[in-house]
Amino acid sequence: xxxxxxxxxxxxxxxxxxxxxxTPADDRIFIHxxxxxxxxxxRHVFRDLGARYVISIGADDRPFSxxxxxxxxxxxxxxxxxxxxxxxxxxxxxxLDSITPxxxxxxxxxxxxxxxxxxxxxxxVEPKRLILPDGWPEGAHPLRKDVAWNFVPEGYDxxxxxxxxxxxxGCTVVPFGPFHPxxxxxxxxxxxxxxxxxxxxxxxxxxxxxxxxxLAESVLSYNDIPMAAERICGICGxxxxxxxxxxxxxxxxxxxxxxxxxxxxxxLEIERLHSHLLWVGLACHILGFDTLFMQSFRIREPVxxxxxxxxxxxxxxxxCLIGGVRWDLTLELIxxxxxxxxxxxxxxxxxxxxxxGDKNVQQRARGVGVADRSLVQELSLIGPVARAAGVPLxxxxxxxxxxxxxxxxxxxxHEGGDVWARIVVRMxxxxxxxxxxxxxxxxxxxxxxxxxxxxxxxxxRYGLSSxxxxxxxxxxxxxxxxxxxxxxxxxxxPTYQNLQAxxxxxxxxxxxxxxxxxxxxxxxxSCTDRFEIxxxxxxTTRVWSAExxxxxARAGRR
Amino acid sequence: xxxxxxxxAATMFEALDQLFVSLKHWLVGQLPPAWQSWVSLAISAAAxxxxxxxxxxxTVLIERKxxxxxxxxxxxxxxxxxxxxxxxxxxxxxxxxxxxxxxGADRVVHFVAPVVMVVPVLMAYAVIPIGxxxxxxxxxxxxxxxxxxxxxxxxxxxxxxxxxRNKYSLLGGMRAxxxxxxxxxxxxxxxxxxxxxxxxxxxxxxxxxxxxHSGGWLARWHVFTPWGLAGLLLFTVxxxxxxxxxxxxxxxxESEIIAGHLVEYSGIKYALFFIGEYLxxxxxxxxxxxxxxxxxxxxxxxxxxxxxxxxxxxxLGGFVALFIWLxxxxxxxxxxxxxxxxxxxxxxxxxxxxxxxxxxxxxxxWTFVGAGLARWLLCxxxxxxxxxxxxxxxxxxxxxxxxxxxxxx
Numbered sequence: 001x002x003x004x005x006x007x008x009x010x011x012x013x014x015x016x017x018x019x020x021x022x023t024p025a026d027d028r029i030f031i032h033x034x035x036x037x038x039x040x041x042x043r044h045v046f047r048d049l050g051a052r053y054v055i056s057i058g059a060d061d062r063p064f065s066x067x068x069x070x071x072x073x074x075x076x077x078x079x080x081x082x083x084x085x086x087x088x089x090x091x092x093x094x095x096l097d098s099i100t101p102x103x104x105x106x107x108x109x110x111x112x113x114x115x116x117x118x119x120x121x122x123x124x125v126e127p128k129r130l131i132l133p134d135g136w137p138e139g140a141h142p143l144r145k146d147v148a149w150n151f152v153p154e155g156y157d158x159x160x161x162x163x164x165x166x167x168x169x170g171c172t173v174v175p176f177g178p179f180h181p182x183x184x185x186x187x188x189x190x191x192x193x194x195x196x197x198x199x200x201x202x203x204x205x206x207x208x209x210x211x212x213x214x215l216a217e218s219v220l221s222y223n224d225i226p227m228a229a230e231r232i233c234g235i236c237g238x239x240x241x242x243x244x245x246x247x248x249x250x251x252x253x254x255x256x257x258x259x260x261x262x263x264x265x266x267x268l269e270i271e272r273l274h275s276h277l278l279w280v281g282l283a284c285h286i287l288g289f290d291t292l293f294m295q296s297f298r299i300r301e302p303v304x305x306x307x308x309x310x311x312x313x314x315x316x317x318x319x320c321l322i323g324g325v326r327w328d329l330t331l332e333l334i335x336x337x338x339x340x341x342x343x344x345x346x347x348x349x350x351x352x353x354x355x356x357g358d359k360n361v362q363q364r365a366r367g368v369g370v371a372d373r374s375l376v377q378e379l380s381l382i383g384p385v386a387r388a389a390g391v392p393l394x395x396x397x398x399x400x401x402x403x404x405x406x407x408x409x410x411x412x413x414h415e416g417g418d419v420w421a422r423i424v425v426r427m428x429x430x431x432x433x434x435x436x437x438x439x440x441x442x443x444x445x446x447x448x449x450x451x452x453x454x455x456x457x458x459x460x461r462y463g464l465s466s467x468x469x470x471x472x473x474x475x476x477x478x479x480x481x482x483x484x485x486x487x488x489x490x491x492x493x494p495t496y497q498n499l500q501a502x503x504x505x506x507x508x509x510x511x512x513x514x515x516x517x518x519x520x521x522x523x524x525x526s527c528t529d530r531f532e533i534x535x536x537x538x539x540t541t542r543v544w545s546a547e548x549x550x551x552x553a554r555a556g557r558r
Numbered sequence: 559x560x561x562x563x564x565x566x567a568a569t570m571f572e573a574l575d576q577l578f579v580s581l582k583h584w585l586v587g588q589l590p591p592a593w594q595s596w597v598s599l600a601i602s603a604a605a606x607x608x609x610x611x612x613x614x615x616x617t618v619l620i621e622r623k624x625x626x627x628x629x630x631x632x633x634x635x636x637x638x639x640x641x642x643x644x645x646x647x648x649x650x651x652x653x654x655x656x657x658x659x660x661x662g663a664d665r666v667v668h669f670v671a672p673v674v675m676v677v678p679v680l681m682a683y684a685v686i687p688i689g690x691x692x693x694x695x696x697x698x699x700x701x702x703x704x705x706x707x708x709x710x711x712x713x714x715x716x717x718x719x720x721x722x723r724n725k726y727s728l729l730g731g732m733r734a735x736x737x738x739x740x741x742x743x744x745x746x747x748x749x750x751x752x753x754x755x756x757x758x759x760x761x762x763x764x765x766x767x768x769x770x771h772s773g774g775w776l777a778r779w780h781v782f783t784p785w786g787l788a789g790l791l792l793f794t795v796x797x798x799x800x801x802x803x804x805x806x807x808x809x810x811x812e813s814e815i816i817a818g819h820l821v822e823y824s825g826i827k828y829a830l831f832f833i834g835e836y837l838x839x840x841x842x843x844x845x846x847x848x849x850x851x852x853x854x855x856x857x858x859x860x861x862x863x864x865x866x867x868x869x870x871x872x873x874l875g876g877f878v879a880l881f882i883w884l885x886x887x888x889x890x891x892x893x894x895x896x897x898x899x900x901x902x903x904x905x906x907x908x909x910x911x912x913x914x915x916x917x918x919x920x921x922x923x924w925t926f927v928g929a930g931l932a933r934w935l936l937c938x939x940x941x942x943x944x945x946x947x948x949x950x951x952x953x954x955x956x957x958x959x960x961x962x963x964x965x966x967x
Contacts (some may be wrong), residue, residue: 511729
């Protein structure tokens with residue numbers, strides 16, 4: 001209904017610039033437009049129709065259509081519709097109007113487009129490098145199809161440094177990261193500090209890019225990728241695993257059996273449980289309150305144990321294949337899971353009571369790191385950050401997947417948009433997750449857990465999938481392809497959007513609030529960077545130079 | 559002398575109480591007169607050093623164990639039985655660690671800072687009466703001397719922050735200076751009523767001013783008066799902040815500015831800072847005990863047979879336990895909240911407390927029925943009512959103005 005309405009409006013507005021529209025399902029729309037119309041369409045969709053920006057995808061489509069492909073994904077949450085504005089860019093002129101002036105949320109995605117696919121966003125407000133390392137030569141774009149997955153560029157210049165902006169007058173530069181005790185992963189915030197007040201901030205991250213997407217479209221196959229996908233994140237990997245499987249299933253018009261959908265739901269909620277418990281602990285550690293940090297880790301541990309009993313692992317459950325899941329829940333496991341949930345609920349209610357009544361925590365967290373409604377809308381923030389600003393946004397309800405359309409739960413929101421609101425939202429969501437798992441256990445019926453897929457998957461189809469990760473919406477875009485692997489697979493982890501708001505959230509705040517503000521979005525740099533950290537443990541005290549490390553890394557890769 | 563015990567037992571208790579004092583006198587008496595005063599001081603200094611260093615080692619272990627229990631875990635339990643040898647393992651680790659000095663650091667100041675931290679703290683112990691006749695020096699301006707040497711800690715922290723040539727260090731140093739100077743004021747002013755009523759700055763005299771018993775059994779400690787009780791509480795808050803303990807451990811603020819002024823210190827220099835902080839904590843607790851809790855005096859008359867130094871260390875243990883408990887219970891404050899607490903809350907209260915003490919003094923001649931209760935109510939409400947009102951204002955939600963942010967353009 002909404003899709004049709006949208007279609008009519010766009011037809012009227014664009015005329016011949018609108019090339020084609022596909023609506024493969026009631027809740028999906030793919031709008032193919034002329035290259036020159038892209039900015040106007042996106043502005044209309046974002047500004048006039050109030051859609052939420054999700055991500056931009058750049059793909060090298062030259063071997064198939066002789067052109068590059070760019071898609072800007074949007075979500076109409078109230079209307080339960082996910083859409084994509086698709087256009088093609090000719091090989092000889094890889095340039096496209098930037099949408100960032102109208103859609104600020106697209107800032108990073110378009111910079112990524114430029115770095116990895118080599119499509120220049122014309123008129124971008126901040127045309128700096130985002131993902132490629134500082135010394136990487138111009139003109140080498142790893143996601144192009146003529147670049148091998150183990151490509152090492154000529155002319156890498158280790159001396160070249162990133163050009164940061166000028167600090168505001170009267171401010172001192174305080175580097176926050178790349179290594180900081182409360183950052184579990186490297187990321188660099190260059191803070192401009194006046195006294196103890198932060199006046200501005202610039203981000204340089206992506207120090208840990210792994211090139212998982214490139215790997216997927218060049219050497220892995222459909223059923224290998226879920227296992228690589230769940231290694232994107234150290235905490236909420238199952239989210240990527242499920243989101244990828246769903247995107248491929250959607251593209252191939254498959255549907256996993258009902259029992260598999262329930263098991264996916266249960267595992268996703270188990271993951272949310274341990275992720276939120278971890279987060280509450282870490283937030284307390286950041287606030288200098290180590291007692292609750294220890295307590296929430298203790299409460300969390302049985303959840304990890306039951307996950308291990310179900311899947312064999314505390315993390316990386318290796319859950320999904322295309323068209324189903326690999327693990328079934330036995331009656332014993334279900335009984336034990338129920339027991340774990342009962343204990344967890346009782347203990348967690350006690351913690352909620354203690355924390356929500358604590359004036360000291362409130363003093364530290366109220367009015368800190370505010371992301372209000374307008375910022376949420378402008379930067380398309382998601383997950384607990386949006387819900388803490390009173391925006392009821394939850395993919396489980398808005399874009400139902402797995403078995404979420406068969407369970408009842410409340411979308412927890414809170415007013416204020418500050419760190420305190422995020423604490424409240426996450427703490428209460430734990431209880432909702434417990435309820436969801438219980439309902440799934442009640443409703444689940446015996447049956448197959450895996451589709452028998454005998455044919456090859458169709459080629460060149462698009463699939464979108466949004467999964468509500470503990471940190472917000474995790475969005476996957478897949479174009480199916482030849483040789484049992486996708487042509488393009490794009491992952492947008494929740495932190496990718498939320499991290500872009502940190503400079504706005506930290507402005508004019510105390511330096512001491514930087515860590516809790518950053519911590520309050522529950523950042524996951526590995527998700528954002530899609531990279532893996534390798535620990536080179538040596539017993540000698542030899543110091544590795546940067547070149548030696550690079551040589552070592554390359555030797556391992558060949 | 560001691561109530562409730564037969565004379566022969568009293569002599570024995572007396573001997574036990576004065577055991578260390580007599581031992582020292584005997585030792586000193588063996589030497590030629592010209593040496594005596596010097597050796598006497600040296601023995602006192604050695605005793606202070608030995609006792610409080612041991613206490614430090616014990617406290618670190620108890621703190622780690624206690625925090626572990628508060629947080630539902632074991633704490634150290636691998637070195638020796640129940641982890642008792644952990645302090646020795648820590649010592650070996652600290653002594654054998656590499657001593658790093660940043661290439662850009664001011665080497666001299668960087669080296670001197672830990673020394674400046676520890677030496678004045680040890681000096682402060684000179685004026686504290688640890689037991690009957692057991693003050694190393696009975697200095698007639700003892701309290702002033704204590705605060706004067708105590709102020710050197712600020713200098714040490716700032717020296718460390720400045721000389722490391724590290725922005726986080728400097729931030730830590732700045733925070734420390736701001737915090738310690740702000741809390742110095744309520745700390746010193748909270749001791750003002752004691753000086754007013756005891757009429758002396760000598761800590762020995764102040765202890766003596768708390769001699770005697772009211773009602774024939776309860777000791778006349780200052781804490782049993784309204785101004786003394788309020789004074790002790792205010793003093794404890796200010797003292798916690800002054801010794802950089804949680805929840806006032808902002809200068810280190812591990813999760814915010816990594817370790818503040820300690821970022822660039824390692825090995826024995828780091829250990830000296832660590833020792834300095836704990837010794838500072840003991841010293842300020844000892845001062846609190848002397849000023850408000852009767853020093854080495856027993857709380858009730860029929861417990862006076864327990865040796866005086868035992869009372870002192872019992873009370874000190876109580877303070878240490880309180881500090882550990884606080885650390886396990888409270889989250890860290892933020893810099894501006896900390897300042898608000900010092901200037902807008904503690905400072906008015908300590909001033910009012912001085913007025914309350916004066917009132918207590920001038921209402922002493924009241925003799926009508928219920929005079930004691932009336933005095934308590936009058937003096938207590940002079941501090942109690944502002945406490946409630948100021949506290950309410952401090953915790954009232956601060957107004958958050960509209961925020962603006964310009965996207966990159």
